[in-house]
Amino acid sequence: MTEAEQDHQDDAGEDDATEAEPGARPTVMVSGEIPGYEWDDARGAVRNLGYEVVGRADSSTVLIICGEGAERATKKLQEAVEYLLLCFDATRPGAFRDAVCAGEFRGGDPLPEPVKVDAQAVKAKSEAQAIRDWAKAQGYTVNAKGPIPASVRHAYRVAAKQAA
Incomplete structure (x- = not known):
């Protein structure tokens, strides 16, 4: 699968972000598969905590949640660096579940290294x-x-x- 196809697959079903309106919910990007969760269930859990899940970063984006395979979504990782987003490593055993139970995602984990394209x-x-x-x-x-x-x-x- 090409990098462009992976980014498209990663973003499928997620709305492109627009500039935040006053009082709008903070947005997060989710990249990769969250261990133990179906695609829709993971994004639903994030939405239930008050975040809007988007496919592209903007000024309202506060976090990138990186699951398995996040390193293939190089465009999202570039946007995370550009917007100085915090990273939440959802590949750590139980990390996503614990964050959902606590009601908050705390960033601070290192971003994965993007895959080098041959x-x-x-x-x-x-x-x-x-x-x-x-x-x-x-x-x-x-x-x-x-x-x-x-x-x-x-x-x-x-x-x-x-x-x-």
Whole structure:
């Protein structure tokens, strides 16, 4: 999954933040999966404590809650640094549950290090997807994942040379 796809998946169902209105609830970003909680349940617990869950940081954002895989959402981590947000490490055993029971999230944990994107791996994945798309359009049978048969790769490259 690409970084952009991960950010999109992370943000699915969360509203983009807008500038805070006076008296508006403080906002938090949630990144990654919270151990022991379904996606909706974790965000519902945060909302029940009076926070609004958003996909993008703004001036009303007070915290980023980092679950498992948060390091893949590099855009959220960059925004957390930009807005000087506190981090709550929800991967620590029982930390999220304890915060919900206490009625408050306290930040101060270190932000996870963002995943380094390997440009060659991204290029190889996009080429593989282009080959799969082309092959399907040409009537070849290819799996959505896994190795692409050498004969299909060869046919794709021949067709690409002819088109150029």
